[in-house]
Amino acid sequence: MxxxxxxxxxxxxxxxxxxxxxxPLAVRRIFVAKSRPASNxxxxxxxxxxxxxxAIAWPPSETIARQIDALEDLxxxxxxxxxxxxxxxxxxxxxxxxxxxxxxxxxxxxxxxLQECPFxxxxxxxxxxxxxxxxxxxxVCDRSGLAAHVAMVxxxxxxxxxxxxTIVALGDSPRLLRPGTITAEQIADRLxxxxxxxxxxxxxxxxxxxxDRDAEWVGPGMxxxxxxxxxxxxxxxxxxxxxxxxxxxHRVGRISFGPLAPAEAARYRxxxxxxxxxxxxxxxxxxxxxxxxxDEEGLDAIHxxxxxxxxxxxxxxxxxxxxxxxxxxxxxxAESSR
Ligand code: TXA
Ligand code: MG
Numbered sequence: 001m002x003x004x005x006x007x008x009x010x011x012x013x014x015x016x017x018x019x020x021x022x023x024p025l026a027v028r029r030i031f032v033a034k035s036r037p038a039s040n041x042x043x044x045x046x047x048x049x050x051x052x053x054x055a056i057a058w059p060p061s062e063t064i065a066r067q068i069d070a071l072e073d074l075x076x077x078x079x080x081x082x083x084x085x086x087x088x089x090x091x092x093x094x095x096x097x098x099x100x101x102x103x104x105x106x107x108x109x110x111x112x113x114l115q116e117c118p119f120x121x122x123x124x125x126x127x128x129x130x131x132x133x134x135x136x137x138x139x140v141c142d143r144s145g146l147a148a149h150v151a152m153v154x155x156x157x158x159x160x161x162x163x164x165x166t167i168v169a170l171g172d173s174p175r176l177l178r179p180g181t182i183t184a185e186q187i188a189d190r191l192x193x194x195x196x197x198x199x200x201x202x203x204x205x206x207x208x209x210x211x212d213r214d215a216e217w218v219g220p221g222m223x224x225x226x227x228x229x230x231x232x233x234x235x236x237x238x239x240x241x242x243x244x245x246x247x248x249x250h251r252v253g254r255i256s257f258g259p260l261a262p263a264e265a266a267r268y269r270x271x272x273x274x275x276x277x278x279x280x281x282x283x284x285x286x287x288x289x290x291x292x293x294x295d296e297e298g299l300d301a302i303h304x305x306x307x308x309x310x311x312x313x314x315x316x317x318x319x320x321x322x323x324x325x326x327x328x329x330x331x332x333x334a335e336s337s338r
């Protein structure tokens with residue numbers, strides 16, 4: 001990475017496409033590799049809290065210092081904060097914004113890489129822009145991947161969380177910009193704000209197209225359509241008509257959150273059961289990989305279960321709603337599922 005190359009790295013959330021965050025040319029290569037809009041800023045990864053001054057304005061304001069202290073027990077881990085940036089972070093990383101997103105990953109391999117690099121790492125998820133995030137090393141370079149652009153991929157095994165980090169914008173009115181495995185409830189509790197205030201912009205697809213879209217604290221990358229398979233994705237909540245017994249499902253795949261009745265399973269070409277017990281941790285962990293496998297099957301559509309959008313369920317439904325919003329007829333199901 002010292003030479004400005006891009007490297008696929010494991011993290012506990014999803015695999016990242018990493019480059020020296022202080023090198024504007026290397027950072028530009030990330031945008032080219034992913035076909036990512038230059039307006040969508042990147043997360044800067046650090047080895048530890050001691051290195052915060054490598055990325056954020058130092059010293060931080062009293063409010064931000066207090067908020068970082070309150071969140072400290074969640075690092076290293078799947079939590080990203082957004083706060084004023086330091087001058088050393090180039091515009092390419094922040095898309096010209098006055099703020100920078102920072103995270104300290106917990107994955108032992110990511111930690112080791114960060115400890116050995118004399119610079120922080122800018123790393124978005126290692127997928128083409130708008131496609132499904134990678135949760136195993138093979139995803140980074142598979143058919144839909146980034147093989148032509150990466151110097152190497154470091155295999156650290158499957159990502160344990162399976163959805164990207166929770167993002168919180170710090171400051172006088174902290175906001176949840178993206179839900180993740182660290183829940184909105186955990187953040188609200190530590191920052192001593194009420195949940196509805198924290199989620200005033202929840203990163204939901206409908207909010208992202210609303211009037212607050214360009215406000216500084218709104219996640220610039222919170223696109224209504226994201227994580228999209230090429231096969232139409234239909235969310236079953238609010239869409240039970242999809243299961244009408246007269247519908248022919250023999251070219252349709254099903255992602256279920258728990259065991260399916262044998263008669264229902266038999267109607268589908270392929271079935272992926274994410275958890276035998278409906279456990280949200282397992283559902284989040286295996287969701288993206290299942291979507292990718294289904295997308296390789298040449299199916300007419302993918303049917304997917306839904307869950308209540310609270311706790312970790314909020315992160316799962318956030319990803320599914322956006323994935324469905326990008327695949328044509330499914331978009332109505334996506335809107336009704338949140
Ligand atoms: O778990 C993760 O966060 C993974 C791993 C690799 O660390 N990374 C990841 O990066 O998901 P990416 O680029 O796929 O998503 C980063 C999100 C984008 O939606 C981006 O718009 C937002 O973070 N973001 C980055 N900088 C920001 C800023 N200054 N203000 C608001 N949002 C920001
Ligand atoms: Mg991403």
